[in-house]
Amino acid sequence: MKTKRICYACDLKDNPESIATYKRYHVTGNTWPEVTKNIKQAGIVDMQIYLTGNRMxxxxxxxxxxxxxxxAKMDANNPKVQEWEQLMWKYQQGLPWAKKGEKWVEMEQIFQL
Structure with a gap:
C-alpha cells in the first residue's frame, strides 16, 4: 500500500494549564474511540502530533x-466527532494567517533529504 504524508500546523491558546489539559486528552487511550475510529475510516494510516511552546x-x-x-463530510456527520472538535477548540486557536474558523493549516514541504 502506497502512502502519502500530509503535515498541518495549529496553535494552542498560550496558557500552561490549558496546554497541559489538551495534552492529557491526547495521551494514548484518552482520545475518544469514536474519534480514532473516524480517523482510521478516512484512510489515515498514522497520525502524530508534536508540540513546541503552543505550536502544534x-x-x-x-x-x-x-x-x-x-x-470533512465524515466529521460533520458524526456527532461524537463534532463534540470532540468543539471541546478541542476551547484549547486551540487559529494560526495568524488561517482562514476564519480554520484550525489546522496544511504545511508546504520545502525540503527533503
Missing part, C-alpha cells in the same frame, strides 16, 4: 482512499 505540528500518513473533502 500534525503529521499524517494517508492511503490512496484519503480525501480531505470526504473526511
Amino acid at each position: 505540528f500534525m503529521i499524517m500518513e494517508v492511503d490512496e482512499t484519503f480525501d480531505p473533502n470526504k473526511k
Whole structure:
C-alpha cells in the first residue's frame, strides 16, 4: 500500500494549564474511540502530533482512499466527532494567517533529504 504524508500546523491558546489539559486528552487511550475510529475510516494510516511552546505540528500518513473533502463530510456527520472538535477548540486557536474558523493549516514541504 502506497502512502502519502500530509503535515498541518495549529496553535494552542498560550496558557500552561490549558496546554497541559489538551495534552492529557491526547495521551494514548484518552482520545475518544469514536474519534480514532473516524480517523482510521478516512484512510489515515498514522497520525502524530508534536508540540513546541503552543505550536502544534500534525503529521499524517494517508492511503490512496484519503480525501480531505470526504473526511470533512465524515466529521460533520458524526456527532461524537463534532463534540470532540468543539471541546478541542476551547484549547486551540487559529494560526495568524488561517482562514476564519480554520484550525489546522496544511504545511508546504520545502525540503527533503
